[in-house]
Amino acid sequence: MKKLFIFLTTAVSIFLLAACSSNTDARNLLEQPIKKDATTMGTYIQVTVYDKGKEKAVEEALKIAEKYDDWISVDKAGSVIAEINDKAGLQPVKVNSDIYELIKLGYNYSAKNMGYDITIGPLSKLWNIGFPDARKPEQAEINAVLPLINHQFLEFDEQKSTVYLSQKGAKLDLGSIAKGYTAMKMVEYLKNNGVTTGIVDLGSSSIYVIGQSPRNGGDPWTIAIKDPNDPEKSQLGILKARDQHVNTSGIYERYLEVDGHRYSHILNPKTGFPFDNDIASITLLISGEDASNGDGLSTMIYALGTKKGYEYVQTLENVQAVFVDKDSKVYITEGLKDQFELTNDNYKMGKIDDLK
Template identity: 40%
Template sequence: MKKWLIALTALIALALPLAACKQQAKPKAAPVIQTPYKDTQFLMGTVVNLSVYNKGKESALDDGFARIKQLAKEITVNQKGSEVDAVNKQAGIKPVKVTKSVYALIKYAKAYSERSNGSFDLAIGPVTQLWHIGFSDARKPAQSEIDAVLPLVHYQDVVLNDKQQTVYLKKKGMQLDLGGIAKGFIADEVVKVFKKDGVNTAIIDLGGNIFVMGHSPKAKNRPWTVGIQDPKASRGTSIGTVPAANITVVTSGIYERHLVVDGHNYSHLMNPKTGYPFENNLAGVSIITKKSVDGDALSTATFDKGLKDGMAFIEKQKDAEAIFITKDKKVYVSSGLKKTFELIPDTGYKLATLK
């Protein structure tokens, strides 16, 4: 046998076990247990609950929370070290290079701003900063203040450079505010961390963004039962339930964070076109879809459109369903949920059908 053939054979022999090692390194999900490993922390202004049901995978909780804290630090506006804050400070001055994760989030946010025709606008920061609903200094701004910042709310003026991984806001005073989709993006990132750690059965709850992985350990191959939040009650109070497996349920409501001025209730859900909170008969919207970031964006877009147009919008979306709750306590569900959504008795809510 020629020397080069002997050498090639040796290389192949060496490569095979290396390839096998790589395949073996891929984590396999451990057996599922009834009582989960759990941890609760207050992050991003909300209570975050992580539960892992795979035996011996308790350490995944630490990895999940580490990823949440890392992303929150990079994304949160007005936080020291935040990359989004750095982009805002350089508005009208120069592009800012951001991390891969933050760039992916901003790119998604701009794409969804385009897709929703501005019902969701990632450049709504100047308006949300004026109202600051959810904070101790929340107030109703004067019309002149709103008129002054509305021209800055223009997603088309957010310039992205894929090659340089930079973000540039064309006009001074522009501000990104990714609060409308950040929790969804982070929830999806925790799913990735869990999968990498060999977890396939878990509940990720980021205060309004719930992602259920796998199936309920209480019943083999049966989905989880996820409660639909009562928009007028405290977190954890449900008006109905839906079965769910490997999907997310994202809920937005006008009473979650709000401001009352002269007897009028103003929601934190802002209309990019008017500079005021959305004004329609919707009290809450729950989106059921495969990615939590999609659920966040869709819930905002549907609030802008209202009940009838919002339902029509959802029916056109692939792999997305919705539950609309109106201020007069009526519940409307999209076509894909008509057989699976269950209204809880004695809640004061009634199922209704659009005419």
């Protein structure tokens, strides 16, 4: 029960504000939405739909999350990822098309060599941040697992639909990309089954808004970004979104404190230690249907730090970002000037050109 409590109280970076009102528009939507939830994938998941007669679609969307949890949980006996890890250096494992695609996306991110590696499993297990037995490993322990982290150990056979970790002891960890990808699959299912207006919320750190808010004929959805210095009680600002994905990574979501130092759960596959840069949190606003955008992208951008991360976002299509640094400065990319409002007096808007 303690493990569950940790997950439910840490992924609180973003949330929906007053999604509905008595002014429901003329699109034949419900005043009171269909709302169902589940606890799976190590977090609390909620699906909210305003279209009439979509109860079954909402139930089936939640089952998608439960299905992915069965497939990807590294600690769940019989999961696909556990089997791949157990057979590392021994033999390939046949996987279904969904898992094949997800692992391949993680591999493609890793191949950019920008601070993300899908084979970080041996290191994340060593630290185990977010779990009751989290600890700071000895340097010798870290040195022992670093050679096991290399996405090039992954071998794919598209014809046979197999995935193989060629190095014994190597381990996949999909925790940093699975939620956003699963949310996208849930949204895809809901849309294909006639849902035009709704919310898919995975742990509040990964939210998809479908269509427009039911307010006043179709206002944008209003999404609050939590204050990284006081995530339980305070918000930083608000984003306006239509048919978009909002994803946040931050140092406060899961961390370990040792001798007065806070270690983030976002680990550097090169050093073996959590990244220690100037970012307190990063929130991405993503448009389009690209399955590779989401959790993995925010993790990779986080690894770059504010200045380089901002510059990288500027090269991407359909992605905007809100960066919050440890000096309580907020930086937004150009496309968010009319979509973001800072609401917390403890923070100031910064100029990216002032950063070195």
